Amino acid sequence: MDKMQTDILIIGGGAAGMSAAMSVAENSNLRVLIVDDNPTLGGQIWRSEMGKIKSPEAKKLIEKIEQNEIEILNKAQVFAQNDEKSLLAETPNGAVQMHFEKLILANGARERFLPFPGWTLPNVFGAGGLQALVKSGLSVENKRIVVSGTGPLLLAVAEYLKSKGAIILLISEQTSRMKLLKFGLGLWRIPKKFFEAIKLQSKLQRTVYLTNSFVIKAEGKENLEAVNIVQNGKNRRVECDFLACGFHLVPNIELALMLGCEIMDGNVLVDKFQETTLENVFCVGEPTGIGGVELSLTEGKIAGLSAIDKKEKAKELFTQKEKLQRFANALNETFSLRDELQSLPNEETIVCRCEDVTFGKIKDFNSFREAKLQARCGMGSCQGKICGSATEFLFDWKNESVRPPIFPVKLENLVD
Amino acid sequence: MLMTFDIAIIGAGIIGSACAMRLSKEGFKVVVIEANEIAGGTTSTGMGHIVVMDDSEAQFALTNYSQKLWEKLAEEMPRDCEYETCGTIWVEADDEEMAEVRRKKDFYEKRNVKTEILDEKSLREAEPNLRENLIGGLLVPNDSVVYQLCATQFFLDKAMQNGAKLLTGKRVVEILENGVRLENGDLIKANKIINAAGFWSKDLMQDLRIVKRKGHLVITERYPNFVKHQLVELGYLKSAHSNDADSVAFNVQPRMTEQVLIGSSRQFGVDDKTIDYEIAKRMIKRALEYMPKLRKLSATRVWTGFRPATPDNLPYIGQHPKLENVYLATGHEGLGITTSLGTAEILTDEIIGRDSEIDSKVYSPSRFEKKEFARE
Amino acid sequence: MKKIKLQINNESVSIQEGSTVATAIFESDAKTFRKSVSGENRFPLCGMGICFECRVTIDGVKHQRSCQILVREGMKIETDG
Numbered sequence: 001m002d003k004m005q006t007d008i009l010i011i012g013g014g015a016a017g018m019s020a021a022m023s024v025a026e027n028s029n030l031r032v033l034i035v036d037d038n039p040t041l042g043g044q045i046w047r048s049e050m051g052k053i054k055s056p057e058a059k060k061l062i063e064k065i066e067q068n069e070i071e072i073l074n075k076a077q078v079f080a081q082n083d084e085k086s087l088l089a090e091t092p093n094g095a096v097q098m099h100f101e102k103l104i105l106a107n108g109a110r111e112r113f114l115p116f117p118g119w120t121l122p123n124v125f126g127a128g129g130l131q132a133l134v135k136s137g138l139s140v141e142n143k144r145i146v147v148s149g150t151g152p153l154l155l156a157v158a159e160y161l162k163s164k165g166a167i168i169l170l171i172s173e174q175t176s177r178m179k180l181l182k183f184g185l186g187l188w189r190i191p192k193k194f195f196e197a198i199k200l201q202s203k204l205q206r207t208v209y210l211t212n213s214f215v216i217k218a219e220g221k222e223n224l225e226a227v228n229i230v231q232n233g234k235n236r237r238v239e240c241d242f243l244a245c246g247f248h249l250v251p252n253i254e255l256a257l258m259l260g261c262e263i264m265d266g267n268v269l270v271d272k273f274q275e276t277t278l279e280n281v282f283c284v285g286e287p288t289g290i291g292g293v294e295l296s297l298t299e300g301k302i303a304g305l306s307a308i309d310k311k312e313k314a315k316e317l318f319t320q321k322e323k324l325q326r327f328a329n330a331l332n333e334t335f336s337l338r339d340e341l342q343s344l345p346n347e348e349t350i351v352c353r354c355e356d357v358t359f360g361k362i363k364d365f366n367s368f369r370e371a372k373l374q375a376r377c378g379m380g381s382c383q384g385k386i387c388g389s390a391t392e393f394l395f396d397w398k399n400e401s402v403r404p405p406i407f408p409v410k411l412e413n414l415v416d
Numbered sequence: 417m418l419m420t421f422d423i424a425i426i427g428a429g430i431i432g433s434a435c436a437m438r439l440s441k442e443g444f445k446v447v448v449i450e451a452n453e454i455a456g457g458t459t460s461t462g463m464g465h466i467v468v469m470d471d472s473e474a475q476f477a478l479t480n481y482s483q484k485l486w487e488k489l490a491e492e493m494p495r496d497c498e499y500e501t502c503g504t505i506w507v508e509a510d511d512e513e514m515a516e517v518r519r520k521k522d523f524y525e526k527r528n529v530k531t532e533i534l535d536e537k538s539l540r541e542a543e544p545n546l547r548e549n550l551i552g553g554l555l556v557p558n559d560s561v562v563y564q565l566c567a568t569q570f571f572l573d574k575a576m577q578n579g580a581k582l583l584t585g586k587r588v589v590e591i592l593e594n595g596v597r598l599e600n601g602d603l604i605k606a607n608k609i610i611n612a613a614g615f616w617s618k619d620l621m622q623d624l625r626i627v628k629r630k631g632h633l634v635i636t637e638r639y640p641n642f643v644k645h646q647l648v649e650l651g652y653l654k655s656a657h658s659n660d661a662d663s664v665a666f667n668v669q670p671r672m673t674e675q676v677l678i679g680s681s682r683q684f685g686v687d688d689k690t691i692d693y694e695i696a697k698r699m700i701k702r703a704l705e706y707m708p709k710l711r712k713l714s715a716t717r718v719w720t721g722f723r724p725a726t727p728d729n730l731p732y733i734g735q736h737p738k739l740e741n742v743y744l745a746t747g748h749e750g751l752g753i754t755t756s757l758g759t760a761e762i763l764t765d766e767i768i769g770r771d772s773e774i775d776s777k778v779y780s781p782s783r784f785e786k787k788e789f790a791r792e
Numbered sequence: 793m794k795k796i797k798l799q800i801n802n803e804s805v806s807i808q809e810g811s812t813v814a815t816a817i818f819e820s821d822a823k824t825f826r827k828s829v830s831g832e833n834r835f836p837l838c839g840m841g842i843c844f845e846c847r848v849t850i851d852g853v854k855h856q857r858s859c860q861i862l863v864r865e866g867m868k869i870e871t872d873g
Contacts, residue, residue, distance in 0.1 A: 037841055039812075039862050044840055050793075050810035051862075075860075077841075082693075110842045122824065122835040132839030133859065137808060137815035222823075222833065353837070354844060356830040366585075370453050373460050373565050380829075381637055381716055381844035381855065386837070403719060404691060408637060408844075408855065411678075412711035414718075415700045637855045638829075673829075714855050 001416050002096045006033035006071065008307055009087070009100035011078055011255060014043015016285025016296035017106030018061050023304025025068040030308060032070045035089055035098060037077040041065070043108050044128060045293050049135045073098075078255055079413075080404035088413075095413035102280045102307045105256055105268070106300065109286035111153075111246035112389050114337075115351045115359065116344035118218030118227075119245070127157045127246035134164055141165035143241040146227050148172035148215045150335045151248035152292075159204055161244070169240055170208035172229050174247070175335050177211040183334040216344060218243055248335050250389040251287040257402040266392075273306035273314055274299055282307055291328035298324055342394050351394075352387040354380020359394075368397040381408055421447045421581075423767070424596050424606035426588045426620065429459040430564055430753055431745050432612035433571035434760035440578035442764060447604060448572065448580060449596065451587035451616070455568040458614045458752065461721025463633065463669055463679055464564040465646055466754045467504055468556060470523050474730055474778040479751060480529065481774045482758030483558065489757065490560075497570055498563035498672035504646040505534065505542065506554040507666070507706065513650040517554045520650075524556065531556050545642055545709045559646060561669055564753045571756075588613075591620050591742060608767065610743045611736075615724040617746040624732070626747050628722040630683040632696045636713045638674040645670070649706065664699040666706045676713060678703050680750075682723075689720050725749040733759050733779040734766050743767065744781045798867040813858035813869060814839075814846050825858065827872040848872075 008024050010017045013036030021032045034041070040048045046058035053059050065072070076089040076096060086099040111126045118124065125133065127149055134140055144167045147158045158168045173180070213231035218224055226239045256268040262277040263269060267289040274282045282303040285296035298321045305314035345351065347360030357377040368384070368391055371377035377391070378384030378399065383406070388399035405414070423439055425432045428450035440446045450456075466486050469479045490499045508517050517533060524531045532555040534542060539553050572582055583604075590597040595605040611617045618624045649666040667679040681699045683692070696718060704710055726732060726747040736742040743766070745759050762779065765772040794809040800820040807816045814836050817825060824833035825846050836846035841860040849870040850856040858869075 037860065039860070047840075050808065052810075080693075110838060110840065113837065113843075120828070120832055120834065122833050125836065126838050129837055129839035129843075133812075133814060133818075133836060136839075136859070137811035138818050350832075353828065353834070356828050356832070367453070369456070373453065373455060374569055379717075381847065382842060383716065386843050403717065405715060405718065408714040408716045410712055410714050411634070411636070411700055411704065414634075414715060415697050415704065639854060712853055 002094065003099065004033060004071075004073070004096060005099045007031045007101045008033070008104060008304075009098055009102070010034045010104045010106055011087070012036060012043065012106030012108055012285070013038070013041040013072065013074070014106060014108045014285065014296070015045060015058070015293045016108070016300040017043070017104070018065060019297040019300025020104045020106060020282075020284055020304040020307075021070050022061065022064055022068070023301040024308055025065075025070055027305060027310055027313070028308040033073065033098065033100070034065075034070060035073045035076050035078060037075065039075055041072065041074070044132070047132055047135050050137060077407050077409075079407045079409045081259060090407070090409045090413045095409075095416055103282065104303050104307060105276070105281065105283040105287060106285045106296075107252035107255055107287050109249040109251050109290060110385065112248055112250045112393070113245075113386055114247050114341055114344065114390055114393060115349050116216060116218070117346055117349050118220070118224075120350050120353055121218050121220050121224045122222070123220075123224035123241060124218050124243045124245065127153055127244040129246065130242060130244040131157045131160055134161065139164075140242065142167060144169050144239070145242045145244060146170055146172065146215070146229070146238055146240045147244045148213075148227075148229070149246045149248070150174045150337065151246070152331065152335070153246060153248070155204065157244055158207060162204070162207070168204070168207045169238055170210060170229075171204075172210045172213040172215060172231070174214040174338055174341065175211060179334045180211060183330055214341060214344075215243065215245060247337060247341070248332075249286060249290045251290060253287050254385070254402050254406045256283060256287060257400060258404055258406055263400060272318060273311060274303035275306060289328065290332055291324065292331070295321065295324040295328050337393060345394070351390060352377040352380065352384075354382050357387075362391070363395075368399045369401070371397070383407070420595075420605040420607065421445045422606065423447075423608045423610060424449060424604055425610045425612055426596065427457070427611070427613035427617070428454045428568070428572065428582065428584065429457050429612065429614055430455060430568045430571070430756040431614070431748060431759055432610070433568045433575065434756040435610055435612060435745055435763055436575035436580050437571040437578075438760035438764045439767065440575045440580040442768060446575060446580040447606065448575065448582045449586050449588055449598070449604065450582070450584045451613075453584055454572060455565045457616065458721055458724060459564055459568055461631070461633070461719060462564060462750070462753055463667070463677055464562050464753050465504075465669060466560045466562060467646070467751075468524070468529055468559060469751065470520060472730070475751075476527065477774045478731075478755050478758045478779065480527065481761070482755045483560075485757035485761065486560065486562070486754075487558070493567065493570055496563065496566045498566070499560060500562075500672050501558060501560040502645050502670055503555055503557040504559040504648060505539070506556070506648055506650050507539070507546065508551045508553055508650050509706075510551060514551060516650050517552065520554050529556065530558060543643060543645065543647065545707050546647070547706060547708050550706075555645070561646060561671065562753065563672070567753075588620065591739070593741060608741050608743060610745055610763065612745040614746055614748075614752070615722050617724070617744070621736075624744075624746075625727055626724045627684065628687065629725045629749065630681075630686045630689075630720055630722055631679065631750070632681040632691065632699055632718065632720050634678040634696070634700060634715045634718045635671075636676045636678070636715055639676060639713055640674045642676055642709075642713070643668055643670045643707070647706070662695055664695065664702045666702045668703060668707065668710075676710070678710070689722070691718055691720060723749045728783075731755065731759065731779055732781040733762050733776065734781055737782040796863045796865050798863055798865070798869060800869045801871060807863055809863070811863050813848065813850065813856075813861045813863055813867070816863050817848065817858060817869065817871060822871040822873070824873045825871050833873065
């Protein structure tokens with residue numbers, strides 16, 4: 001097994017991870033290693049398009065990372081802990097042992113998916129999911145697309161798909177107009193965000209944007225043919241080629257959980273210096289609470305400085321972080337899920353897509369563990385990462401027991 | 417709860433559930449009391465095999481009897497119980513093990529258990545993913561596998577159809593003369609109490625000799641037809657029953673889900689349920705030695721469990737030697753899934769006061785008082 | 793931009809370098825990525841390696857997440873239909 005040695009190990013090459021890496025590199029001579037499961041750096045928000053990063057901000061950061069000779073291990077999925085000071089990752093070339101002095105977790109977030117009738121049909125994608133697929137080459141030219149779910153991502157995705165030639169039939173946002181308005185009025189506190197929002201809206205001017213609205217059903221014989229959308233009790237059927245549907249984000253906390261970091265309200269618990277309840281283990285970005293790219297960058301900077309004991313310098317960023325945190329809190333409140341979404345699945349709707357476990361099979365259980373043991377819900381390849389966050393919303397179940405490997409791993413990589 | 421039950425069963429694992437199914441069928445008013453969730457203890461962590469074993473007469477008798485009961489019950493088990501008669505192949509790796517194959521065959525033959533000796537070629541045909549140059553093996557075709565969690569639920573469903581009551585999330589903290597006391601202070605009245613709490617049965621009876629034998633298992637993604645029989649190395653018995661050292665043995669199993677279940681390990685004196693990498697690695701390496709093609713298969717989960725082991729590797733089934741109203745059905749070590757049905761049958765016979773089909777004295781907890789049980 | 797040649801269910805496909813295997817499958821005649829446990833056709837959902845819906849067999853190795861793997865010359869990909 002290959003062994004790598006570093007001072008600061010960073011898991012995740014998205015905004016938070018890269019920012020932390022640069023923060024260490026610019027303020028110390030310590031070795032930094034970024035490990036990421038994607039083919040290129042950038043994470044989800046800055047996912048590259050056919051290998052090329054488009055965002056100028058991200059490009060600048062990546063250039064800096066290259067100039068500073070920060071070590072990068074791509075296509076590497078961390079699956080287990082080796083000992084207190086080392087982790088194991090699977091790469092296309094086998095397993096790698098990564099030894100470190102300090103660890104910064106920047107695992108990012110995934111979309112929350114909620115089950116509704118028809119959501120397993122081909123061509124029903126996540127919102128960010130479709131964007132990611134298009135970035136890796138999928139053509140959406142002249143495809144009729146409905147974008148639905150909740151969160152600021154919907155607008156960004158719609159705008160992106162439109163720029164790639166898609167016909168955005170409508171955007172269906174579950175939150176209320178009132179909540180959005182209240183949120184919009186608060187945007188002035190973050191000028192940069194405000195301009196971004198204006199920019200997005202102008203490009204999407206002619207696109208129908210429904211609030212108080214959600215998809216209740218996807219239909220189609222083999223592939224998706226139409227969706228049924230409800231708004232204020234009124235139902236409409238919209239024929240489409242693709243549905244891009246995601247319900248905001250869920251933090252990736254599996255690694256933190258496996259290491260034994262304390263979790264609070266679904267987020268990794270950190271102090272002001274981004275240190276988790278485990279000594280020398282820091283956490284930044286979405287796993288500490290969904291907060292967006294700017295907060296991730298700031299948290300990355302703080303963690304980098306904290307990890308090299310430049311705490312005074314880290315403190316200078318606290319005010320900025322607090323401001324961004326307030327914005328994140330308002331955003332999460334704005335896009336919190338309405339209760340009606342809990343009643344979307346019917347008896348036959350699949351909740352666990354890996355094992356094809358239906359809503360009817362699990363609705364009477366008392367816990368995620370019971371559903372796992374008796375009905376195999378969450379026992380498949382994704383290890384409950386999709387249905388776990390769905391059932392958390394549907395039944396208020398907690399899925400906080402995590403065992404290695406946190407991702408499926410080839411047997412040879414467990415022993416070599 | 418004011419009503420008095422005939423029988424209170426502590427533990428809704430596969431043993432307690434089988435007892436509930438069987439006793440309720442006889443007309444007893446049964447309550448099953450489970451501290452956590454159904455089958456959530458040792459039952460959930462095991463391999464789910466139904467195997468006839470031969471390392472002692474008593475073990476053979478109980479496993480063989482139970483296996484026949486499973487065969488009969490399988491006719492009415494729903495599909496999600498995944499009962500499948502895949503057979504076991506005891507794989508021989510070297511000439512030394514050839515004599516063992518012979519001995520095993522004779523043993524089974526004398527007792528009317530069907531077996532078939534496989535030579536190198538027929539072993540390869542039966543299991544093409546085994547490595548080359550294995551000598552052969554012994555096929556025991558009637559062994560099966562089952563998804564023990566759903567089987568447990570099935571037993572409980574049958575019990576409840578017969579009027580049994582199930583209480584989950586209720587921990588028994590004390591066994592009394594007229595029933596049991598729960599953690600919340602409630603008393604559940606019952607004339608007879610069956611302690612079927614597996615390893616945890618000890619918590620209610622300090623003098624019970626049960627130790628934990630920790631095991632690790634690995635399950636893969638779905639790989640259709642990768643393995644067709646349960647495969648066990650012949651050295652299994654040697655290593656499995658050396659009572660002190662940590663050991664691993666090659667043991668893989670086809671699941672109806674097309675997943676491959678990989679075992680097995682045994683460790684003593686370990687209380688910690690976290691995964692022990694060193695032993696898990698040894699276990700996987702052992703499996704790779706026999707089936708090199710496992711290398712490229714992805715493991716989705718690794719977990720551990722504790723077998724409730726007794727000093728003589730036989731379960732405790734029957735009346736407690738000192739407490740007249742208390743019965744035991746515990747200490748089944750790694751064979752609880754197989755022997756659950758035989759256990760329920762024997763215990764029911766004893767409670768009703770009739771003879772069992774097999775000699776059940778050997779499992780009686782009265783052997784508690786023997787000298788060898790007294791030593792620490 | 794350079795084109796990469798590969799095989800999907802024994803059909804030759806040529807696709808831009810830097811694409812993922814998932815993209816190549818979308819452009820091929822394959823009807824599905826995988827068949828679910830109960831036999832449904834499944835396509836990618838999350839696009840980022842979390843949901844495992846896009847699993848296919850690549851060069852004989854099953855259960856590979858096609859959305860996370862870039863195309864390579866001569867790759868042999870099998871889907872469930």
